[in-house]
Amino acid sequence: MSEPSDSPRIGVDEWVASAEGRRERSLAGRAEALYERTPAAVKLLALVVPFAVFPQLVDSDYLMQVGVDTLVFVLLALGLNVAVGWVGLLDLGFVAFFGLGAYLYAAVASEYAGRSWDGMLAIPAIAISVAVAGFLVGLPSRRLVGDYLAIVTLFFLQLWLVVLINASFTRGPNGISDLYPLQLLGREVVSLEGYYYVALAFFVVIVSFLFLLNRSRTGRAWRALREDELAAELMTMPVNRLKLMAFAVGAGIAGVAGALYAPSQGAVFPANFDILVLITVYAMVVLGGAGSLLGVTVGAVLIMAVLETLRDPSxxxxxxxxxxxxxxxxxxxxxxxxxxxxxxxxxxxxxxxxxxxxxxxxxxxxxxxxxxxxxxxxxxxxxxxxxxxxxxxxxxxxxxxxxxxxxxxxxxxxxxxxxxxxxxxxxxxxxxxxxxxxxxxxxxQPAVARFVLIGALLVALMAFRPQGLLGRRRVEIV
Amino acid sequence: MDWDKIVQLLVNGLTLGSVYALVALGFSMVYGILKLLNLAHGDVLMVGAFIGWGVLGWLGGAQDPSVAVWILLTLMVLAAMAGCGFLGVAIERFAYRPLRRAPRIAPLISALGVSFFIQNSVLLLFGANFRSYESFDLVDVEVGIHWGPLNVWILRIVVMASALAMMLGLWILVTRTKLGRAMRATAFDREAAAMMGIDVDRVIVKTFFIGSALAGAAGVLVGLVFGSINHFMGFGYGLKGFTAAVVGGIGSIPGAMFGGILIGLAEAFSVGYIEDVTFGRLGSAFSDLVVFLILIGFMLLRPQGIFGKKDVKKV
Incomplete structure (x- = not known):
């Protein structure tokens, strides 16, 4: 049964309806409709295939290292997306969890610590303990509006860096450089290619997990929370618990990223987990489109590619x-x-x-x-x-x-x-x-110029295209 | 009790605290009016410090200034205030105003971008080296008050006095003038203020100008007393200034002053005593820990701060 299009429809805002109608007819709208119709498994495959063929195309160790770093940063961006994109919490301490994951790896598998745990044990253990840390950091901020949360987490990051640089057990700015390579079921990962495939496997697992999470009751509750916290609370959603959960999930993913990053680098330094990294990850999430898994992945790859090409003046x-x-x-x-x-x-x-x-x-x-x-x-x-x-x-x-x-x-x-x-x-x-x-x-000074451009990119994106490249614009009625 | 040390830490704390108070005022005013956390505020302070340093170099440097010292100091502060004021206005115009109706998180990310842009621009143009005001050459370190255990360098007195004077000026501006009334009205209810004929955009621009000018002045004062400046200094002062604003009660002017002094004293005393209290386990670098704990404590126990009023959520 079709309604006559010129009569007012109940429960539908005319302006929104016409905006959506225009959108459906445009080229981007059709592409989006196609994307919506595609089954999730196909989407996942389309996302993974380019990553899977990448090692076949490159032959230098340097590019392979870039590939591993890119996957690590994709994981980081996916983790940050949980808090920023889905729940709308500004978590500025996020890279502290990345650092915590990496240093925990150093604590369970290095000559310095005198332990060498198997990755199958170490990585889940690290993920869980970093998630607990995320929960604890979120705890004092649970009563706060978004802005206070931002500053508390930023302060937490600062404190974390102070500890890394000044404490004796972290060996200060020199870092811990005698890490054991990652072991999986007793077999050592020796090549960069090996690390790449391990990271890729984690990427597949985490993306699938996030995809299902986003569709679940919790995911819907998170989005409701982002749109209107007060309304969500009135709909009996446990707002504080949801926020803490988002914090913990994001932190856990960052912990996994850290645990993969540390052995692939062979060393951990405080400078690898500072504000520069934080802003880079933010730029990835915002550029691709906060809230969209595909967008965040694309954003992370794009930013990594640009940062790498900017290293060389030519x-x-x-x-x-x-x-x-x-x-x-x-x-x-x-x-x-x-x-x-x-x-x-x-x-x-x-x-x-x-x-x-x-x-x-x-x-x-x-x-x-x-x-x-x-x-x-x-x-x-x-x-x-x-x-x-x-x-x-x-x-x-x-x-x-x-x-x-x-x-x-x-x-x-x-x-x-x-x-x-x-x-x-x-x-x-x-x-x-x-x-x-x-x-x-x-x-x-290409090294500095890169970050000047990232800063400018964040401001310009927020002003002109806050939804990012692949995010969807939200029509809001005020 | 080591009275010499205590008095010295007290003086340090008050100097530091008056700088934090100036930063906190800017945070607090902007937050009061726009409900926006200006994460780039610390970097404005850093730019102010660099402007002061530039003026100092331009007028002959600390060893051989071409004008009298007090004129030099005044010029440095005024130039930094003017430069930073306009910087603040530009930040508001280009980074925040387009986002007034955006979701809450958008201006924060934009602020993050502005902060990063300013920091790295300064790094690009001036390098990562620490720059020094060499203020010991400007004013001899022996000049000042010497009274029992109390030894205060005159420049510290100048810093505290000028910070105090600026805060008093701001207090008068906010409570006694037409602009101040407009600012308070805008902070209370922006839409109602607009309906009463207040040009809200202009009030916001002026607020940004004043707040950023105060941060610029604070930057010069930091350079004068604590010596060296670099592109990353704004981060720490921004964090402490924000903590001061929260502790005092965000949006409240006396709160920002009081919070600034409190945080300054807390930091100075934790730098002085943290090693003794923890039996040498934690060095003075961990003084931030104390400030952080104060922040967390206030957020848990009294989120509205010392002078703030409880926020009633209206639907």
């Missing part, structure tokens, strides 16, 4: 110019505007470069950091003043610092320009400035 340039170009094409309407702006930027840059060469040759005498083809190309296009960057990679004069601050200010100002054509016009010099700053300031 690769980094490709990523930078590529992302800027793709971003513009994806975001600007009408379609021809983005290529026009890019072309205008190229011409503008050539003009500025030519002018600078005639007026003040010192502005173009330096060379860019990278040696790839793209760097040779941009060398004759951007302004690279001689000696703008000191031998330590820091900006040497005021010029480079001012250019950086100017870039930040002009990008921010650009977001305030409402008129589309004016914005496109102003974008040309800003893009050129961005290229100059990239070549002179950011590329000189």
């Amino acid at each position: 690769d980094a340039s490709w990523v930078f110019y590529g992302v800027v170009a793709i971003g513009l094409v994806a975001l600007m309407r009408p379609r021809w505007l983005a290529p026009a702006v890019l072309a205008a930027t190229v011409v503008f840059g050539m003009g500025v470069h030519e002018l600078a060469e005639r007026a003040r040759p010192s502005l173009v005498e330096g060379t860019t950091v990278g040696t790839a083809r793209i760097d040779e190309l941009v060398d004759s296009w951007v302004l690279v003043p001689e000696g703008a960057v000191g031998p330590d990679g820091l900006p040497a004069g005021a010029l480079a610092r001012l250019a950086y601050l100017g870039l930040v200010a002009s990008v921010l100002a650009l977001t305030l320009v409402r008129d589309r054509w004016l914005r496109a016009g102003l974008m040309v010099p800003v893009l050129y400035l961005a290229a100059c700053v990239w070549e002179n300031v950011l590329l000189a």
